[in-house]
Amino acid sequence: MHIEEYADRDMLYMGLASRLASELEGALRQRDEVLFVVPGGTTPGPVFDTLSEIEMEWNRVKVLLSDERWVDESSDRSNTRLVRDHLLRARAAEAGYLPLYAPAERPEEVLDDLAAPIEERLPISVLLLGMGADMHTASLFPGAEGLEAALAPDAPVLVPVRAGSADEARISLTARVLNDALAKHIVITGDAKRAALERARSLGDPLVAPVAAVLDGATVHWAP
Numbered sequence: 001m002h003i004e005e006y007a008d009r010d011m012l013y014m015g016l017a018s019r020l021a022s023e024l025e026g027a028l029r030q031r032d033e034v035l036f037v038v039p040g041g042t043t044p045g046p047v048f049d050t051l052s053e054i055e056m057e058w059n060r061v062k063v064l065l066s067d068e069r070w071v072d073e074s075s076d077r078s079n080t081r082l083v084r085d086h087l088l089r090a091r092a093a094e095a096g097y098l099p100l101y102a103p104a105e106r107p108e109e110v111l112d113d114l115a116a117p118i119e120e121r122l123p124i125s126v127l128l129l130g131m132g133a134d135m136h137t138a139s140l141f142p143g144a145e146g147l148e149a150a151l152a153p154d155a156p157v158l159v160p161v162r163a164g165s166a167d168e169a170r171i172s173l174t175a176r177v178l179n180d181a182l183a184k185h186i187v188i189t190g191d192a193k194r195a196a197l198e199r200a201r202s203l204g205d206p207l208v209a210p211v212a213a214v215l216d217g218a219t220v221h222w223a224p
Helices: 009-030 045-051 079-086 090-094 111-119 147-151 175-179 191-203 210-214
Strands: 002-005 034-038 061-065 067-069 096-098 126-129 158-161 170-173 184-189 219-223
Touching (some): 009 034, 009 045, 009 126, 009 184, 111 170, 147 158, 147 210, 175 210, 184 210
């Protein structure tokens, strides 16, 4: 794991967007189509805003969330909605999108259908993840139902996850798939998350600190 420190959040947003664009362009020189995996949450929104304005062959990029709540895109809790509002716009509107939700009561009913178009495009070319103060990443939460399956060396592409008191199920890429990414980045801000990152690295146990499962080889981007 390598940590890139920025003087402030605006510098982080600009610097990270530039780094991701450069790596996507490099991947496009190697492959006809590249897979770009991004997180939900509020932190990456400004990164997406900047990245969406950068000129590249977006029509050869497929965008995929690292995880999603099992809610329709119209919901305020949908990560897809955030990605469409902040990333799949401007120049990046030409990118394709691979959904992690389909109309079904439970994710298990459509898991194979959602995984198939992802599996044929692996490995991930460029991966961006977030991390919570509880040391979760994607939808891999400490103590969640489905966490052990997501951490298994022979895990499938996707797993359903049910975490604590959450109102809805979630669906997440597994640690195996995330770790196979050719370029791996994690973005965090604030002292609390920096402390959580250091604790996760110290613990080294993905069952307690799930982000520890993806730290090897990752570049962490942090600003106060």
